[in-house]
Amino acid sequence: MLLHHKTALNAKRIVLASGSPQRRELLSNIGMKFEVLVSRFDEKLPKDRFPSAAAYALETARHKALDVAAMVEEQRQQQGLEGPADSTQIPVDLIISADTVVEADGVILEKPDDDEHAFQMISSLSGRDHQVHTGVSLVLPGEPDPSTGKPPYVRSFFVTTDVTFAQLSPDTIRAYVASGHPFGKAGAYGIQGPAGSFVVGLKGCFYNVVGFPLHRFCAEVLALIEEGRLKL
DSSP states (O other): OOGGGHHHHTTSOEEEOOOOHHHHHHHHHTTOOOEEOOOOOOOOOOGGGSSSHHHHHHHHHHHHHHHHHHHHHHHHHHHHHHSSOOGGGSOOOEEEEEEEEEEETTEEEOOOSSHHHHHHHHHHHTTSEEEEEEEEEEEETTSOOTTTSSSOEEEEEEEEEEEEEOOOOHHHHHHHHHTTTTTTSGGGOOTTSGGGGGEEEEESOHHHHHTOOHHHHHHHHHHHHHTTSSOO
16 A cells, blocks of 8 residues: 555655564565564553453553653654764654553453463453454654644544454463463464464454554555655
């Protein structure tokens, strides 16, 4: 969807506000050039303040993107005070942030704390349907928000995928936990790893379960270009 804009996009300074190797790989696979700057935002928003798990993921993504926008500005100002210009003084054109959560029966499952927590999470998904929500925020630091007349411009969206797990034995779950694969992943699993064998089926975007809804992302970036907000 963005192939005809690839050269122009890659001339822009794009920042991915995530340390996720899966997100880095997915963006690289579509030919996008970007740098990584991991947000300092503590991902512990009070879950009971949100009407849905998707809204929670969306707001977390927005906070992460805005934090990185502030970090970029801090870098620019610091470099301007201390020495000659370098790449940190080149204006950032687009910041990309995402947050993925797993939801089962209205309960938000983020990253497990330890082995027992991971065992409980996978057990709660065994033989059942659950939802994977990814909130994405696209921040244009130099573009004004129409409501305020001041930058930045923020466009956010979320994508939900329904996933069905097979019935898993306790021994299977224990072996999976012992492999170390549950850690650092929402819901204690990554569909691209061994837990992919647990998945009976899914409805929606596969890459959303990996952690980044590629099709919707490309559609939203294309819309920003066509609206003249992301200027190429």
